[in-house]
Amino acid sequence: MSKKNLLLLHGALGSAAQLAPLKEELSSHFDNIQSLTFSGHGGQSLNSIDFSIDTFTKDVIAFLDERGIDQTDIFGYSMGGYVALNLALLHPTMVGRIFTLGTKLEWSAEIAQKEVKMLNAEKIEEKVPAFAKMLEQRHAPVGWKEVLQKTTSMMINLGNGAALSFDRFKDIRQPVVIGIGDEDNMVTMEESETVANLLPGGELRVFKGFKHPLEQVDVKILAEEIKQFVS
Template structure:
């Protein structure tokens, strides 16, 4: 396991059961502002919410390591060590879900519960990997993330009823560095199928999907639930790829139900 980057940014609120929230690509931990405000109060101030910026995003350094989600998962283990946390409920949305699955594979003893939102446990297709490399090469060559804005990444992540959030999401996209975007795309392209990881886990699992998610359709969520029939599946109506932003009430309710199962 490598060391954490020298600069690591983590947003935190509340006390109690540790809950880590891992952000989507190419956003940052500010996407969790509603959860950082609401979850501790909604659960009687019995949850400690931590939302780290992943490598290269927000206030966290990228470092010089080769792209790998395993490395980001190990970062999380080191972050828990630094925070004095033995085990945590880990929730990830989109790319954050990929990191959460890598964490479950590499550090299953550090998990007390798992939430996977708008993500998939299957590996990329050849076409998806090729598109990731196209984006990585383009932003590197241009030293700009303008491509992501030109291809309307923000609008494409949101459902048709959530387009009022485009400016907020676009601001996060524009803040991403080209190096972080390229690194993350290549790291995601290299991830393995993780359905076997879910099947072998022995902690409570919650899966959240957006009914109108054009990037990760609800069928991917159903595959995860087939691997773990005891998982709780929440499909949020009218929501696209960023369920925590688009429908924070429904997302937070799924988190609270998972926390109740963890408390047992």
């Protein structure tokens, strides 16, 4: 069985380090497995960085070009899945198969406002201090609250029209898995199923007991699903 390229894309507020356990689990199955940290994340400078799906899509294009990778399969967690789908629309020849997990696909002003309420720095420090500490460490020496603020602005822009319309998903020809946890509190089963059905090569896969944080998913199960899909 021939091996293939695989690129792992992290979610909002994340970094490549977030995907290290999955990368290790998959490493023996691929000739070339890569992960990148999007601009402004993981301690990178925030100067002149506009957080947007298009910005992060350009990150992927530059990353692949620098390494001479003409085409790759992609696993994208949460926002990373959205970036992968956007790349498939803009540069279809660069993308083989796409496996998303926990990707928010439906956006409106109302949905965005609901999501950004979860990104209140003071409330995070008060109610989930361990998460605040993790964000501080992940994005040091850059202040994690600045990353939070830019992510908030990106979500508001998605809700105000920057998001892909559902009709655009019909133009993605690559095989795509839309993965979702059956307890996800950010992504609805309805939007995931709708987009999976709109994608010409789409299918829905449900992970039992998974809420949304990647750290809560069983890495071995996820890795096996990815292996089966891209083989």
